[in-house]
Amino acid sequence: MAGSSNPGIRIGTAGWSLTKGIGERFPQGGSHLERYAALFNAVEINSSFHRPHRPDTYARWAASVPTGFRFAVKLPKAISHERRLANCDDLLARFAGEVAHLGDKRGPLLVQLPPSFAFHPILAAAFFDRAATMLGKAIVCEPRHPTWFAPDATALLVAHRVSRVAADPAPVPEAAQPGGWPGLRYTRLHGSPHMYRSPYDAAAIARYADAARGSTVESWTIYDNTTTGAALHNALDMLDRVTAT
Incomplete structure (x- = not known):
């Protein structure tokens, strides 16, 4: 399969644009996604956060990749940032209908929350219940308010089988490590010290590769430092480390 020879290790980037100067690492011909x-064996669809995609677009993407490939899909900001997880069944239903066309190529649903969004147990429980019912599959959450890293929030995530993202930069120290439901490991690397721009050095990539290899559950590592094209270079470097014999 594409990517790591270990199907439990998934490495990719946020989006699949192939920047100039790195194209020689990839086969010639076909779409950027192909x-x-x-x-790679994984990608994160970030564009779904900003705008809806037609069902036939998702179906076309799914048909463009190998059997073992998976798409993580980011929850629309209309749900996470505008309605803030409340009274959003209509939007969830529309989104579920769209991403269903990824079929078995769909991976986790990514729920990224605004930095100002404090933990509210009743609201969170109701939303994750509805999301699991309407969308199924695994759910991962990237909270950024400190209240989401307290024991009561962690317990709720575990109870609802929601994995907490390990993020860099980490808004609080606990955010650097995965949490919540332990059945899936999901790491998002935004670039540091300059978010979305800074590349990771060899030592950092080696640490993330070791963490992925050492995971006892499926491990996703997504590079989101895409503005300068560093994400592809870093993901390829990690892939090389993971697949080296």
Whole structure:
């Protein structure tokens, strides 16, 4: 399969644009997604956060990748940032209908919350119940308010089988490590010290590769430092480390 020879290790980037100067690492011919999926076994669809995609677009993407490839899909900001997880069944239903066309190529649902969004147990429990019912599959959550890292919030995530993302930069120290439901490990690397821009050095990539190899559950590592094209370079470097014999 594309990517790591261990199907429990998934490495990719946020989006699949192949930047100039790195294209020689990928097969020639085909769409950017087809070429990307020849090497990687995972990608994060971030564009769904900003705008809806047609069902046939999701179906086309799914048909463009190998059997073992998976798409993580980011929850629309209309749900997470505008309605703030409340009274959103209509939006969840529309989104579920769209991403269903990824079929078995769909991976986790990513719920990224605004930095100002404090933990509210009743609201969180109701939303994760509805999301699980309407969307199924695994759910991962990237909270950024400190209240989401307290024991009561962690217990709620575990109870609802929601994995907490390990993020860099980490808004609080606890955010650097995965939490919540332990059945899935999901790491998002935004670039540090400059978010979305800074590349990771060899030592950092080695640490993330070791963490992925040492995981006893499926491990996703997504590079989101895409503005300068560093994400692809870093993901390829990690892939090389993970697949080295």
